Amino acid sequence: MEPQKILCPYCRAELTEGAASCPHCRRSFAGRNPAGALPVGTLLAGRYTVGEMLSIDGEGILYRGVENRGRFRVTIKEYLPITLSAERGSDCQLRAKPGSEVLLKTTRMDFADLYRSIQRITPATGLEAVLDVVEANNTVYAVLENPGGVPLDQWLDKQRRTITPEEACAMLQPVFNGVAAMHQVGLVHRGICPENIRVLDNGRARLTGYATIGLRTAGSGLHGQLYEGYSAPEQYSAVEFEGRYTDVYSLSAVLYRMVCGQSPVPAAQRMVTDSNPKARTVNPAVPPYVSEALALGLQLDPARRIQTVPQLSRALSSPSAAEEEARTVHAAGRRKAREKKQKPALTLTAILTGILVLLAVLTLLTLWSLLGRSQPPADQTAPSESTSAPSVVTVNYVPNFVGMSYSQIQNNREYTGIYLFYVTEEYSDSAPAGTVLTQDPAPGTAITEGENSTIRLVISKGPQMVEMPNTIGFTQEGAIRELESRGLVPSCFMVVNDGSYASGCVVACSVEPGTMVEAGSTIVVYIAADRDVQITTTPDTVPDPGGALTEEDIDTSGVDTD
Structure with missing residues (x-):
């Protein structure tokens, strides 16, 4: 080759x-x-x-x-x-x-x-x-x-001033939207900090620094990466649950740094002695409602913290919205406190009840034993003709089929001799084709012989594959519609146009037409710009390799079409 x-x-x-x-x-x-x-x-x-x-x-x-x-x-x-x-x-x-x-x-x-x-x-x-x-x-x-720009911490160092809440919220609004989009699909970033936020030339911020939960949680087995002052307290223990409110803490800490000129006291230190001052204490120019909203976002107890990014954004928008969020958070905190107080009483009641039940069972067993010894011995020589043999009841416990290959189940007589299987199929991005995704009834369910022994299985069809369409020459809007109609995700980048292409139309894609790709895949689409568009970053001079796109075609400024 x-x-x-x-x-x-x-x-x-x-x-x-x-x-x-x-x-x-x-x-x-x-x-x-x-x-x-x-x-x-x-x-x-x-x-x-x-x-x-x-x-x-x-x-x-x-x-x-x-x-x-x-x-x-x-x-x-x-x-x-x-x-x-x-x-x-x-x-x-x-x-x-x-x-x-x-x-x-x-x-x-x-x-x-x-x-x-x-x-x-x-x-x-x-x-x-x-x-x-x-x-x-x-x-x-x-x-x-490669989004370009500079990290937010470096950008802030160059400003040599604190940022007003209005400026900070406007700059970070795209990040707020992006984190909310992650939360909607069940993802938590866990690493939001100035180091992982880049400020672009147009003043917009963009979030980077994705990582798995193991990297951003202490004691996980990986060499952890936590950010002092920005990582939430629940990230310092592998046994604590993390959720959307974990990113709320970090976003609040970033805003605190921008409007106060200093980062919050690290969460590990605050858990010993919480000495983190409110934003208004550090910078009196911070409005009271903004200071209160940040304090609610930086609560150590997740139950007493603002729970979602949209709620944090609303609390930062106006005094009335901040007051409303404060009432909601405080009500949730009081509810948790009441539950905590009631829990020991319930636990004591349960213990006493258990002791009484145990004493009652022991008393009955003792009486039964005494009564049994006082009965005359039964005739051992000949059993009564009226006595019938006890019936034997067979109970089967449903195995765990989830994650198994359906072919393994079909070829196992131990399963097919006891159960009937009703099979349906679904596409899955996470399980290979033929793998059991779900089952009903659940594993461990007891089924007595003679009862309905049908097991319903949902089998993976593997990822859904679609054919890449030929969008060369399409307008940007037409290409986006065509790709999205097939379940693909377009990612559009502008390329400089020397007049060889129709402005606003597709000149190339990252996947060849006719290729079978997984539904949900991102397709990079190159759009020809107007001839008079200026390149913000001068590209390096590279010999023309003879392809459809040359070095001079590509706008290396990293500006996409969103």
């Missing part, structure tokens, strides 16, 4: 896979990344070229990268948990430490599921888009857009 073409991750000139350096920008690839990381110039999925390592955390490595077809920059997150992974060899394959094989496999699945779920809801306002999820080298890679 001939080597594939790749792009230099520095200048984006075309090279041959395996090249040790770039003859155009004269940069060598050898030794750019540390041992254990992917070498610069590695090709992933025949489409992405890996660049230099940007950062590493307990979950994996973040690289710069290039998308070879569209010739634009991306970032690539590799799942490589340092506490579970063995040293990686020259073949780049990830291997588990002895004894960590199962945990590595399950956490790797969690990583893939997280990024595939985010891929389905991005591009969304305020969220860094997930463009692709790739399985290779015995691990998983998430390909992310």
